[in-house]
Amino acid sequence: MLPDLEEFRSRTQAVRARIAAACAAAGRDPAGVELLAVTKSHPALAAELAAQVGLRAVGENRVQEAVDKRAQCSAPLAWELIGHLQSNKGRLAARCFDRVQSVDSAKLLEILDREAAALGRTLAVLLQVNAGRDPAKSGAEPEEAPRLLDAALACRNLRVDGLMTVAPLSEDPDVARRTFARLRELRDALASASGARLPELSMGMSGDLEAAVAEGSTVVRVGSALFGART
Numbered sequence: 001m002l003p004d005l006e007e008f009r010s011r012t013q014a015v016r017a018r019i020a021a022a023c024a025a026a027g028r029d030p031a032g033v034e035l036l037a038v039t040k041s042h043p044a045l046a047a048e049l050a051a052q053v054g055l056r057a058v059g060e061n062r063v064q065e066a067v068d069k070r071a072q073c074s075a076p077l078a079w080e081l082i083g084h085l086q087s088n089k090g091r092l093a094a095r096c097f098d099r100v101q102s103v104d105s106a107k108l109l110e111i112l113d114r115e116a117a118a119l120g121r122t123l124a125v126l127l128q129v130n131a132g133r134d135p136a137k138s139g140a141e142p143e144e145a146p147r148l149l150d151a152a153l154a155c156r157n158l159r160v161d162g163l164m165t166v167a168p169l170s171e172d173p174d175v176a177r178r179t180f181a182r183l184r185e186l187r188d189a190l191a192s193a194s195g196a197r198l199p200e201l202s203m204g205m206s207g208d209l210e211a212a213v214a215e216g217s218t219v220v221r222v223g224s225a226l227f228g229a230r231t
């Protein structure tokens with residue numbers, strides 16, 4: 001069940017307080033960490049709640065689910081795809097999303113770029129990297145990232161904002177922290193080799209956002225801490 005607006009407001013404040021504490025510990029400005037509300041599996045009302053507390057954007061992991069909710073939601077929100085994207089959904093994704101965080105292949109880049117060109121728009125993307133080398137996670141392998149970035153930078157209708165990762169599930173909090181550190185190091189190496197700024201690091205969720213902020217996250221993707229458990 002979704003929280004009411006008052007409860008949602010207090011959960012949002014609690015998550016913001018966690019981000020602020022992690023920023024204070026790391027000597028960072030909390031304004032440099034965006035809270036992306038992950039509305040997947042919740043009704044369109046979840047996105048309305050996010051808009052009502054002033055959040056800029058929501059994250060969804062399925063293309064069709066986002067298309068349906070977006071049609072029901074009148075709030076001025078940006079919609080971002082954070083889940084694995086199959087190439088046969090690429091065209092629809094380029095139409096429906098303001099940013100696609102889960103680009104992990106040259107083939108997807110080509111499809112998104114072509115569709116963005118057809119729509120006469122620039123589509124923002126992040127490259128998803130499997131920085132934790134988790135066989136259960138999608139994302140390009142770290143070794144593939146330089147070639148993927150080159151291909152992305154050659155796409156005239158895409159704007160590459162940075163990198164995204166999902167840490168492996170683990171009892172050991174150091175696993176997430178090391179994964180996030182690896183993504184930051186990879187971003188730094190790619191930025192200096194390519195000259196692209198790659199300002200965004202999308203990393204951290206409800207359970208591991210402190211480790212992500214400590215390692216330089218600029219976007220934390222938070223679902224359950226805001227909306228409750230998904231059924």
Ligand SMILES: *Cc1c(COP(=O)(O)O)cnc(C)c1O
Pocket residue numbers: 038040061082083166204205206207221222223224225
């Ligand atoms: C579901 C999901 C999240 C949010 O996870 P919570 O643990 O509910 O905060 C973040 N990122 C991705 C890619 C997801 O699929």
